[in-house]
Amino acid sequence: MNSRLQQFLPWFVVGLLALFPLLENTFYMQLLTKVLIMAIFAMSLDLLVGYTGLVSFGHAAYFGLAGYALALMVPKYEAVSLWWSLPAAIGVCALFALVTGMLVLRTRGIYFIMVTLAFAQMLFFVFHDTKLGGGSDGAYIYVKPAMKLGDFEMANLEKPAQFYWLALFLMAATYLLLRRVLGSSFGRALLGIKVNEHRMRALGFPVFRYQLASFTLSGSLAGIAGYLAAVQYGFGNPEILSWHQSGAVLMMGILGGMGTLYGSVIGAGAFVLLQEVLSNQAWFGAAAKHWQLAMGIFIMLVALYMPQGLAGLAQKFRGKPATEGADE
Amino acid sequence: MSDLPAMSSEPILRTRGLTKRFGGLVAVNDVSLDLHVGEVHVVIGPNGAGKSTLTNLLSGDLPPTAGEVMFEGRDIAGCTSDHISRLGIGRSYQKTNIFLPFTVFENCRLAAQSRTPHALKVFRRVEGYAEINRLAYEAMESAGLSHRSARVAATLSHGEQRQLEIAMCLATQPRVLLLDEPLAGMGPHESQRMVELIKQLTADHAIMLIEHDMDAVFALAHRLTVMVNGEVLESGTPEQVRSSPAVQLAYLGGEELLHD
Structure with missing residues (x-):
């Protein structure tokens, strides 16, 4: 019964979320869209941190790169087709992740954190200091991508509700894809590498190849999130590549709990909503400007008292450890 | 001798x-x-x-x-x-070198999995490989750990962890x-x-x-x-x-x- 519930709960949540646009509250719908996009981003990082044991501090590189890829693909006053621009943006991210992965995966631990950060910062300054993507002003996307099948318009992304549904669909798809991948022997090998890399090698696993595959998949999925974010805000600027962004997605993971996937979704929701509340001037007045201070304190408290994150809290009530072990 | x-x-x-x-x-x-x-x-x-x-x-x-x-x-x-x-060429370690958070079975299953060329098939459920499961069970049997199959490795006695070390080695054939x-x-x-x-x-x-x-x-x-x-x-x-x-x-x- 319990496992039944566990199976259907995600679908129930997705179903509920799908009904949200019926409330016709555009402000909260756009806020939720942001949560969904960040959930994809945080899940992509969870694959790396929670399941492969690689703590990246440069994940914004792939998020931002996809945004810029879209901005550079869009003709100035026309819509670009989503059917090819989304795969193309993901492809750019996959390629960049493959190449950087080959280099950064030669390091471990604190060095891995630093080298991933360095690559993200390099990309940041490429877009910040050159005319390629409009420098520090960024590049604009005046017309949102089109989703047409022949003459039939499947969805109009200019309408917030339809864009919301697209983000929800892609979030659910990302979750399903990762569940599937992590339930395969490939996923088990990743978990083995996280727990004891040396032993995996001694057992005959080509560890580097597995890590590179995980790193590339992770970067590609971050690309989906980056693409959607660029569509939502209508521009790509260097901020989306900055280390603040890499830090924010890590914090979402810590907040929600790593190594559970759904923890990333909860963490993204908590982070985005908290940010919204804490920076609300009507409620906090002058203090709202310093929302990051309050957020920092909150995250410290979570790290101290809930090391498994909010997902760990949910698991506590069910009496199960938060990390999904490979137990049968 | x-x-x-x-x-x-x-x-x-x-x-x-x-x-x-x-x-x-x-x-x-x-x-x-x-x-x-x-x-x-x-x-x-x-x-x-x-x-x-x-x-x-x-x-x-x-x-x-x-x-x-x-x-x-x-x-x-x-x-x-x-x-x-x-x-x-398989080896065991002087200092026990196993996957502590995994079950005994999963330790052996992972070891057996390393022998399969289709390990990179990312969409097939891990439970679906009868041959790998068989190798894992055989290795546990040989090392005398069958009755511990579902136990988390970290909770085994020192001697049993040494046995698991050997079982994992055997599972790689x-x-x-x-x-x-x-x-x-x-x-x-x-x-x-x-x-x-x-x-x-x-x-x-x-x-x-x-x-x-x-x-x-x-x-x-x-x-x-x-x-x-x-x-x-x-x-x-x-x-x-x-x-x-x-x-x-x-x-x-x-x-x-x-x-x-």
Whole structure:
């Protein structure tokens, strides 16, 4: 019964979320869209941190790169087709992740954190200091991508509700894809590498190849999130590549709990909503400007008292450890 | 145990002039030894003699400074450990090296999974591989861990963790087994089990065993090599080594071996 519930709960949540646009509250719908996009981003990082044991501090590189890829693909006053621009943006991210992965995966631990950060910062300054993507002003996307099948318009992304549904669909798809991948022997090998890399090698696993595959998949999925974010805000600027962004997605993971996937979704929701509340001037007045201070304190408290994150809290009530072990 | 079986058979693994230097320290110096299928080759020596370093050179955990390691006629010196494992050389570790948060079954299943070429099939459920599951169960059975299948490895006793170490090694279906002090820290009952297991495995494996327990050494050894300061002091049948004046003087202090 319990496992039944566990199976259907995600679908129930997705179903509920799908009904949200019926409330016709555009402000909260756009806020939720942001949560969904960040959930994809945080899940992509969870694959790396929670399941492969690689703590990246440069994940914004792939998020931002996809945004810029879209901005550079869009003709100035026309819509670009989503059917090819989304795969193309993901492809750019996959390629960049493959190449950087080959280099950064030669390091471990604190060095891995630093080298991933360095690559993200390099990309940041490429877009910040050159005319390629409009420098520090960024590049604009005046017309949102089109989703047409022949003459039939499947969805109009200019309408917030339809864009919301697209983000929800892609979030659910990302979750399903990762569940599937992590339930395969490939996923088990990743978990083995996280727990004891040396032993995996001694057992005959080509560890580097597995890590590179995980790193590339992770970067590609971050690309989906980056693409959607660029569509939502209508521009790509260097901020989306900055280390603040890499830090924010890590914090979402810590907040929600790593190594559970759904923890990333909860963490993204908590982070985005908290940010919204804490920076609300009507409620906090002058203090709202310093929302990051309050957020920092909150995250410290979570790290101290809930090391498994909010997902760990949910698991506590069910009496199960938060990390999904490979137990049968 | 005195007669060497089939001396004429080609060794499956042989080293010639194997040397490892760490800066000025020569940990393993000019070691040549042969491993045959059907034989247990025991390596003994005092702490720091270079026994574990020798194992690490054979398993690819460390690259040798000089010398060759021939496995079935090809030089594998300097190959990576995952490559060497896939060729069919398995090892256990002196310090227990397992996946503590996983169940006993998952530890063995992962080990067996390493043998499958379709490990990169990312959409097929892990439970669907009957062959891998069978290998994992067989390995647990051999090592006497079937009744612990669902236990998390971290909760096993020390002796059981040592058994799991061997089971994982077996699940990779190696033909050469490098066992680094498998009896370390085991009780008498568990030790006896392990000795029996190694005897059973001897029939179709070539085994290199590093061990301090002299009862086990003489119960198992077809060939015995004594290492001191990284060098081979003596090598031969247990009788030859037992009667070697150099060994008695340098390592055994003229006591332990003379007793029986």
